Amino acid sequence: AQSVTQLGSHVSVSEGALVLLRCNYSSSVPPYLFWYVQYPNQGLQLLLKYTSAATLVKGINGFEAEFKKSETSFHLTKPSAHMSDAAEYFCAVTTNSGNTPLVFGKGTRLSVIA
Amino acid sequence: KAGVTQTPRYLIKTRGQQVTLSCSPISGHRSVSWYQQTPGQGLQFLFEYFSETQRNKGNFPGRFSGRQFSNSRSEMNVSTLELGDSALYLCASSSEQGASYNEQFFGPGTRLTVL
Numbered sequence: 001a002q003s004v005t006q007l008g009s010h011v012s013v014s015e016g017a018l019v020l021l022r023c024n025y026s027s028s029v030p031p032y033l034f035w036y037v038q039y040p041n042q043g044l045q046l047l048l049k050y051t052s053a054a055t056l057v058k059g060i061n062g063f064e065a066e067f068k069k070s071e072t073s074f075h076l077t078k079p080s081a082h083m084s085d086a087a088e089y090f091c092a093v094t095t096n097s098g099n100t101p102l103v104f105g106k107g108t109r110l111s112v113i114a
Numbered sequence: 115k116a117g118v119t120q121t122p123r124y125l126i127k128t129r130g131q132q133v134t135l136s137c138s139p140i141s142g143h144r145s146v147s148w149y150q151q152t153p154g155q156g157l158q159f160l161f162e163y164f165s166e167t168q169r170n171k172g173n174f175p176g177r178f179s180g181r182q183f184s185n186s187r188s189e190m191n192v193s194t195l196e197l198g199d200s201a202l203y204l205c206a207s208s209s210e211q212g213a214s215y216n217e218q219f220f221g222p223g224t225r226l227t228v229l
Contacts (some may be wrong), residue, residue, distance in 0.1 A: 043222050043223055044157075044206075090156075097215075098213060102147075102159060104158075106156040
C-alpha cells in the first residue's frame, strides 16, 4: 500500500520568500509522484509530476520538486512567493501500472503575506 | 476546449435520501475518476471508469455507486445519505487508460450538504 505524508497543514510565507512544502511518501514499488494545487472553489490543477525520468522536476508557475529516493521525499519549492500562490497544495502517489489509484496527502494550505 | 463540468455545483439533502451527481469530462477523454474531499479525511478515491467499465474502486460502502455512459459522461449515486457524506465530490477526467499516472483534469466539484 502507498501513502503520503505532508508535513504542516498550514504554511505561511512572506511575498518574495522561498516556498517549501514537504511531502514524504511510502511505496513498495517505484512511485509516480504528483503535486496538485487547489484554488478556492475550484478543482485541482496539476503542478508537476515525477515519472522516474529526471529527479528534479519543473512545473508550472515557477514551482519545482526534487525526488529523493533515499529520503522518500518529494518536496515542492518556489524561489519567490507571489500573492497568487496562496492555495492548497496536495502531494499524491501512485505506481506505473496505472491500475493503482492516486493516494493524496492531507494537503498544505499556503498563505502569502504582503 | 471546455473543461470538466459537474452538476449541480451545490446540493442540500436530508439523511436517508439519495443523490445523483453528474460529470461531463473533457471532450475526447474516456477515463473518469471520482473523489470525495472532506476536511478530516482529505481527498479519497471513490472509483474510476474507462469506456463504461469500472476499473477501480476505493474503500467506500456499497451505498456509493457510479456508472459511465457511452459518451463518457459519468454519474455517481449515493443512497441512504448519512451526515458523514457531506463533502466536496470531485470528478476528474483523463485522456488515457491508466488515469492514475496520467494527468487528471479536475472539475470544480459538487458541494453536498446532508442535514
